[in-house]
Amino acid sequence: MSAFIKTKTQVNLAFRSLKNAPGFVASVMVTMSLTLATLFVVFSLVNTYFIKPLNVLDEQKLFVVEQEVDTPVGTHSGYQSYKSIVHWYKTQSSFDKLTPVNPNNVILTSLPGEPKVVATFAMPDYFDLFKVPMLLGQSFADDLPLEQASDNVVISEAFWKKYFDSTPDIIGKTINDGERAFNIIGVVAKSFEPPYMFYSGKTDIWLHFGSDQRFFNNGERDNPWDNTYKSLKLVGTAKPGTTKENIRKNLDDRIEDIRAEWLEGYETSTDFRPLVTPYRTIELGDKGHLSLFLLAGTLGLLLIAIVNVCNLFFSRALAQHKTLALQAVLGAKRRLLFSAILTQTLILMVSSVAVALFLSAWGIKLFKQLATGKLPLVQSLTIDINLLAVAIGLSLLLAYLFALVTSRLVDYKALKNQLQSSGKGSVNQVSARTVKILITAQMTFASLLIIFACLALTKTHQTLERPMGSKVDNMYSFIAFIRGENDILSMTERFDKNQKVKEAFRQLPQIKKVSTGNSPVSLRVTKSTLTDMNAKTTDFVPQGWVGSDYFEHTGLKVLKGRTFSDEALRGEKNEVMVTQSLAYLLDPSGDVLGKIYNGHEEKNEVVGITEDFNHPNYFDQDKGKHIWWPSRPFSYNLIVETKPGYTLSQEKILQTLRKEDARFNIWEYRSLEQEFERIIYMDIITLYLSYILAAFTLLLASVGIYGVLSYNLGLRRFEFGIRMALGAKKAKLYKLLVKDAIVPLLLGVILANLITLVIYNQFYESLSPWLTFDISFVLPAILISTGIAIYASIRPMQKIIKAKPMKALRNE
């Protein structure tokens, strides 16, 4: 018989055999396809982060330059000064293509609603370095010098769609920021994913770097040295043969030209140097670890699934016992039996992988929706050739593994002997020891996964339940300004005008309360230090600018002292307030009232100590420490509380402001409820994912344990029949079950707990941002999962015991 016909026959036989076992096929396919789909989604993340090249120009040569600053209290890195970045850009000789990059918010007054958009300031090389695909028009011309402001702008496709309705004649149209008009010269295709390191990958428009008024043409308002920006960086490709160390040395040499000016301008620093890092490292940050963590968890799930499916194959082998025995007696060699089993497993695995790929495509789409802006390179997730190779490889490997395990279990000699000497005793094809090991292993893996899901849950619960320190329901925070007003009005005049504007809002029928301040309930937080009179400086601590009525309005208690005086709010006095945790950092006794610290201003007196402000995203680093500065009237920072059910829109705010002064613009507008939801978004996702992971793990483990015991009890059904015939009561039989199943199960739980304790203690520092051990969460989870597993163990036994002993003796 030709090989093709043999194969065809085998495949037909396999299909017919599987058709007669729909429950088995469904169980295997559901288990494997769901687990593999999860693995494929996570793998695509790992693939993007670690394997696939980034879509940039010459990734191996692409570096990011930042600065590292030494101060008396330590070294800070990752915050850059314009002076140093611009100096390095102009004087370096290591890079081929190079661009400084710094995004910023810009209000476009020429567009309806005067939206605030994200503008990325960069040089023309940006478009080459990041391979920016242009949908229409062009990017910046190469010949424009750094300092020269340009009146050209490039917009994103989403921006074009939203504000210009995708009009075909977009090139040549203008947008205005209230001071300057910019001509639209190009549209970037929506397939472009801006680098995550800049404003989490969000950019609406691109402007020439020389147009950035934070540095150029700003009249020296801000100190260009100690006014530093996390998002300001140099990005470039190294010249051929140039290493990272070469670049670093080249830039370090250039510092000498500006060292004196630097040290004078950045008073609290003692030294600074360039920090050169490969692009991928900066772009991914610690997100790579997160993906590996997810991969580890998913591989654990896969292991449980594999054990489960092995059990199902064992049961099937038992069901096909007589058929296999007959084939063996008729002369079928072991290889042929293996090949028959392998055909079945191949069909099952290929089908499962196909379903998994389909599910993972949907899963990747969902993941992109959830994680855009939260994780880098999310839009690059896709089912690519790497993933397909993994899928095919896995399907073949698993098919072979299951076939091998099943055929090994089918003892060839015992099969023949059984048929030849029918009925002698019982042929135990899997030793009791193996079954116990299977149960212990299954329960260990499952418990480990459940415990770790619990630890993630605990962390998230703690974050979500921890009182933040501010009301958010029906609360809105906005910053309004009048261009140039600070040059005209005195501080006192501006202060008075602030009070008028506040009163204007209070008069609105839907407004409940108004206070002064820029709410710290924000995705992004700025930080500062405090230096005492002995020149001892704290680390960077979150800060906020608020008025005297802020605390009473938002519900954050002033524990000691008082709130800000009007003099401080008018700029006539320098005052500061701190949270309790910060007070204890400044002085172990916590009694810092009346003490003087330098910060933004010199000699600020601590006038009040408040409850801690626990920003959900910063609690791990800052543990509630926060600096409160008096909100001086450089702009109009208000927090407005509406009556329930009323939405205060940006338009409504602008309308109210412009009744007071038609020149008002809004710099920032936030619904605190929505902002809070954005802040805790990842925590909520983690919460749901943890619940799903725990439930899925429990389901797989229960199915697996049920399968193992069902199979094992199936083999021992005859033995139990004999025992019942000899007079064994239920209690005796359950005692056997305890010894053979419950004890290994409990051992698995204990092992999992021990492993968790060891891992958690060893890697506490790395794990603590994501995991927290709290016995009040872990214990119920362990008890529930153990309870369910015990029930899964007892269930198969109950069936045997409830039936008449004769059924067991007949092996029914």
Next chain:
Amino acid sequence: MNTTTSPVKAVKKSKQEPIISLKNIAKTYHSSNIEIKALSDINLDIMPGDYLSISGPSGCGKSTLLSLLGLLDSPTNGEYFIQNVDTHNLSMDQQAELRNLHIGFVFQSFNLIDELSIFDNVALPLTYREETLTQSEIEQRVTQALAQVEMEHRKSHKPNQLSGGQQQRVAIARALAGQPSILLVDEPTGNLDSKNGDAVMDILNNLNKQGTTICMVTHDVRYAGHASKQIHLLDGKVIESSLAQEDMMNNANSPINQSAQAAV
């Protein structure tokens, strides 16, 4: 059945009363809308010291009858008394206790537990006793039972180290260890060659002579004749019962002989 004392214990052994009494017993199986009457209208008394054989062609209901006698299954109709205890409303545990105290089983395929030694196999029913026996009591009974079947010297071995005949002897020892009121024996020689079969039958004969009540199912007419009482089943009904083998063997019109010829 609500009793303050276990019904299993409330028995009186009397030489005049039957150990087992079946009245109008019937057993019907239902399978895919088909009704199969395995047994009909069975009336039977087994007295102490009886040696009863139940024979008949394949599928006549012999094993079903034996499983009912052994409380491994329950009749569809009829009454079954064992040691004066009505088994009708007994719970599973009460039935198990009854089996353990009063019935010793010997199966066709021996049914020893491979993972246990011969000693442990024989001791197994003793470990299920409500009144816990001491280790020395268990040892004594097991040794005694193994001695009766001449298998004492193999007590440390495993079942798969014994021949078929030896395994069957151990199975008999297991049945005897509990000192039951009756031995139920299902085709004891079915899986043995004639020499081993004869040896096992000798053991059973000797046990009966010593006073053990035996109820044996067999399709082998030679061995059926060893019993002092014989009943013959056909299609789930008792068609003949006899006290002597010779009558059956000499009667060519006997349904037993007719069915034996049909089987050939």
